[in-house]
Amino acid sequence: xxxxxxxxxxxxxxxxxxxxxxxxxxxxxxxxxxxxxxxxxxxxxxxxxxxxxxxxxxxxxxxxxxxxxxxxxxxxxxxxxxxxxxxxxxxxxxxxxxxxxxxxxxxxxxxxxxxxxxxxxxxxxxxxxxxxxxxxxxxxxxxxxxxxxxxxxxxxxxxxxxxxxxxxxxxxxxxxxxxxxxxxxxxxxxxxxxxxxxxxxxxxxxxxxxxxxxxxxxxxxxxxxxxxxxxxxxxxxxxxxxxxxxxxxxxxxxxxxxxxxxxxxxxxxxxxxxxxxxxxxxxxxxxxxxxxxxxxxxxxxxxxxxxxxxxxxxxxxxxxxxxxxxxxxxxxxxxxxxxxxxxxxxxxxxxxxxxxxxxxxxxxxxx
Amino acid sequence: xxxxxxxxxxxxxxxxxxxxxxxxxxxxxxxxxxxxxxxxxxxxxxxxxxxxxxxxxxxxxxxxxxxxxxxxxxxxxxxxxxxxxxxxxxxxxxxxxxxxxxxxxxxxxxxxxxxxxxxxxxxxxxxxxxxxxxxxxxxxxxxxxxxxxxxxxxxxxxxxxxxxxxxxxxxxxxxxxxxxxxxxxxxxxxxxxxxxxxxxxxxxxxxxxxxxxxxxxxxxxxxxxxxxxxxxxxxxxxxxxxxxxxxxxxxxxxxxxxxxxxxxxxxxxxxxxxxxxxxxxxxxxxxxxxxxxxxxxxxxxxxxxxxxxxxxxxxxxxxxxxxxxxxxxxxxxxxxxxxxxxxxxxxxxxxxxxxxxxxxxxxxxxx
Numbered sequence: 087x088x089x090x091x092x093x094x095x096x097x098x099x100x101x102x103x104x105x106x107x108x109x110x111x112x113x114x115x116x117x118x119x120x121x122x123x124x125x126x127x128x129x130x131x132x133x134x135x136x137x138x139x140x141x142x143x144x145x146x147x148x149x150x151x152x153x154x155x156x157x158x159x160x161x162x163x164x165x166x167x168x169x170x171x172x173x174x175x176x177x178x179x180x181x182x183x184x185x186x187x188x189x190x191x192x193x194x195x196x197x198x199x200x201x202x203x204x205x206x207x208x209x210x211x212x213x214x215x216x217x218x219x220x221x222x223x224x225x226x227x228x229x230x231x232x233x234x235x236x237x238x239x240x241x242x243x244x245x246x247x248x249x250x251x252x253x254x255x256x257x258x259x260x261x262x263x264x265x266x267x268x269x270x271x272x273x274x275x276x277x278x279x280x281x282x283x284x285x286x287x288x289x290x291x292x293x294x295x296x297x298x299x300x301x302x303x304x305x306x307x308x309x310x311x312x313x314x315x316x317x318x319x320x321x322x323x324x325x326x327x328x329x330x331x332x333x334x335x336x337x338x339x340x341x342x343x344x345x346x347x348x349x350x351x352x353x354x355x356x357x358x359x360x361x362x363x364x365x366x367x368x369x370x371x372x373x374x375x376x377x378x379x380x381x382x383x384x385x386x387x388x389x390x391x392x393x394x395x396x397x398x399x400x401x402x403x404x405x406x407x408x409x410x411x412x413x414x415x416x417x418x419x420x421x422x423x424x425x426x427x428x429x430x431x432x433x434x435x436x437x438x439x440x441x442x443x444x445x446x447x448x449x450x451x452x453x
Numbered sequence: 454x455x456x457x458x459x460x461x462x463x464x465x466x467x468x469x470x471x472x473x474x475x476x477x478x479x480x481x482x483x484x485x486x487x488x489x490x491x492x493x494x495x496x497x498x499x500x501x502x503x504x505x506x507x508x509x510x511x512x513x514x515x516x517x518x519x520x521x522x523x524x525x526x527x528x529x530x531x532x533x534x535x536x537x538x539x540x541x542x543x544x545x546x547x548x549x550x551x552x553x554x555x556x557x558x559x560x561x562x563x564x565x566x567x568x569x570x571x572x573x574x575x576x577x578x579x580x581x582x583x584x585x586x587x588x589x590x591x592x593x594x595x596x597x598x599x600x601x602x603x604x605x606x607x608x609x610x611x612x613x614x615x616x617x618x619x620x621x622x623x624x625x626x627x628x629x630x631x632x633x634x635x636x637x638x639x640x641x642x643x644x645x646x647x648x649x650x651x652x653x654x655x656x657x658x659x660x661x662x663x664x665x666x667x668x669x670x671x672x673x674x675x676x677x678x679x680x681x682x683x684x685x686x687x688x689x690x691x692x693x694x695x696x697x698x699x700x701x702x703x704x705x706x707x708x709x710x711x712x713x714x715x716x717x718x719x720x721x722x723x724x725x726x727x728x729x730x731x732x733x734x735x736x737x738x739x740x741x742x743x744x745x746x747x748x749x750x751x752x753x754x755x756x757x758x759x760x761x762x763x764x765x766x767x768x769x770x771x772x773x774x775x776x777x778x779x780x781x782x783x784x785x786x787x788x789x790x791x792x793x794x795x796x797x798x799x800x801x802x803x804x805x806x807x808x809x810x811x812x813x814x815x816x817x818x819x820x
Contacts (some may be wrong), residue, residue, distance in 0.1 A: 088639055090610070092556055093555075109519040143682070146682065153477075154481065190463070192460040332470065382606075
């Protein structure tokens with residue numbers, strides 16, 4: 087008996103995981119983290135209204151979710167001043183990136199991103215046989231003009247750009263994006279990943295006509311709305327582009343309670359604003375802790391801060407390992423020179439205090 | 454400005470939906486259904502322990518779910534007497550079928566299913582460019598020997614077989630499946646969709662070595678466990694096959710509360726057994742209601758019953774429309790001759806009473 091006959095592409099793919107979860111690390115260490123600051127989760131949590139809505143919806147979990155996410159899409163449309171036809175809701179930005187890549191990329195098609203940017207996007211591109219071309223960060227920023235120039239050079243179908251950026255937390259203005267767009271080559275689609283944009287200064291989100299066929303924007307309830315475990319993301323773009331997701335998406339992929347929670351979260355601006363203020367405070371606190379230890383925190387427009395450990399990647403990795411060993415879950419950038427940093431999520435005072443206590447011990451140990 | 458450049462395949466796909474949700478019908482009618490009996494949801498609902506677990510997990514929804522679904526996979530492995538490496542958890546069977554098709558099917562590859570069987574499987578096959586070959590039902594049963602003969606004839610990579618079947622509710626014994634497997638051609642993988650198997654008589658699930666490379670089994674928490682809105686399914690098969698899902702799945706696609714709910718549901722056998730007993734009672738009740746109205750209900754091993762309306766598809770559709778107009782959501786098979794039936798989900802007395810009240814009115818109206 088032989089096994090199944092996989093596609094030629096599937097046979098070439100590695101069984102890798104974009105990120106190992108903190109739970110796997112906890113199992114390996116046989117203890118729980120004291121502070122979970124590695125996955126850019128929002129420890130301040132979602133609106134209590136969202137939690138209530140999820141709990142109430144749990145009583146009706148015997149029902150499938152509305153496959154059209156009708157109410158949520160309409161609420162999002164109202165929020166953004168667009169039509170519901172401009173919005174598709176999916177299983178987090180991760181799920182939507184997978185659908186988008188599937189719609190556009192077949193074997194050998196070219197895609198452009200930054201060296202060291204979001205690995206899950208790369209995972210999907212590889213998973214559909216796309217050829218990734220990577221551009222270096224410039225001064226710890228994703229370099230949009232360089233990305234667009236590369237796209238022209240390699241005739242890219244897709245260009246990935248996150249604003250604000252992950253893992254560095256840096257950002258550019260919406261106006262700069264609009265200006266740069268003029269250089270987007272014909273036939274390329276810009277994926278603007280705005281997972282963290284609610285944390286960013288006014289003006290970070292560009293003003294772009296929703297029917298502009300050159301751009302698709304990705305948003306999520308995982309970050310500012312504090313619902314990472316719910317898996318609710320959405321994409322906004324031209325109605326024709328959004329309609330194409332209907333051809334391939336898992337129409338019954340959404341969790342019913344998550345839909346209800348997201349809808350309730352949208353109706354609690356006060357909580358969202360308060361969260362963003364708390365994040366500003368926590369960023370300042372991380373920056374202070376870094377400085378107290380002779381390290382420099384990068385300016386951030388997200389709910390995490392990249393701390394420059396001042397030496398090379400091996401040293402930053404040693405700092406990370408020391409923090410992990412002390413029960414502080416953090417992650418770090420993958421590539422030179424960004425990997426001189428560790429990446430720390432914002433959190434309430436208790437978590438920040440654990441960081442403040444652990445970091446000097448780790449640094450002292452490393453000498 | 455031109456739009457995005459879609460793949461050749463994406464350009465050929467229709468923007469169809471495998472199923473229109475009841476919510477869309479409710480919006481069109483501008484009223485809610487009185488009885489939701491069309492989607493084979495389990496109206497008896499999940500274990501209260503599962504609901505409690507989901508509510509508790511909602512408080513921690515700011516955290517991503519464990520991407521490995523470690524605890525749930527290990528609990529499932531224990532339940533089935535296999536290794537955790539033999540199980541992958543995903544966003545419902547729908548999500549897992551999509552991943553499976555993606556792993557095996559590229560453009561022009563052949564796949565075999567039954568004419569009138571689960572449309573979402575067909576949706577995924579079409580979505581990856583597979584060529585579907587369909588075999589007719591025999592006496593309202595999916596015809597496994599004919600499916601395997603067709604697979605040999607067309608050199609199929611995948612053969613879909615649901616046991617018990619949806620939409621007819623019919624089934625064959627596990628022993629018959631094991632015997633038939635001998636005729637599965639080399640290089641074909643049998644997808645055994647067991648979404649409803651917990652409702653079926655002892656012996657319906659075949660005894661097959663988990664490392665047998667010829668079969669992959671799909672299970673779900675949507676039916677007997679009553680958690681359709683949670684989106685938790687799993688596939689069981691040879692470790693090498695299961696490992697391949699790691700290459701392409703959305704590792705962070707699972708809802709954290711859903712994971713917790715599924716785990717708790719697994720630990721409430723009593724509830725599961727009681728649900729299955731209630732379903733037996735409801736099947737008898739639907740059969741009685743049908744008979745009272747001069748109609749014949751088919752024997753069922755699922756939580757729904759196909760009622761033979763005794764004439765052609767147009768008549769059954771008229772019966773269905775009449776029920777829908779009276780606030781009773783039901784669905785029906787798509788193809789001749791199964792489309793002489795309507796398909797009614799089991800439910801508590803209140804829902805069954807609504808059916809009992811509406812059906813004679815509809816039939817009288819139709820004459």
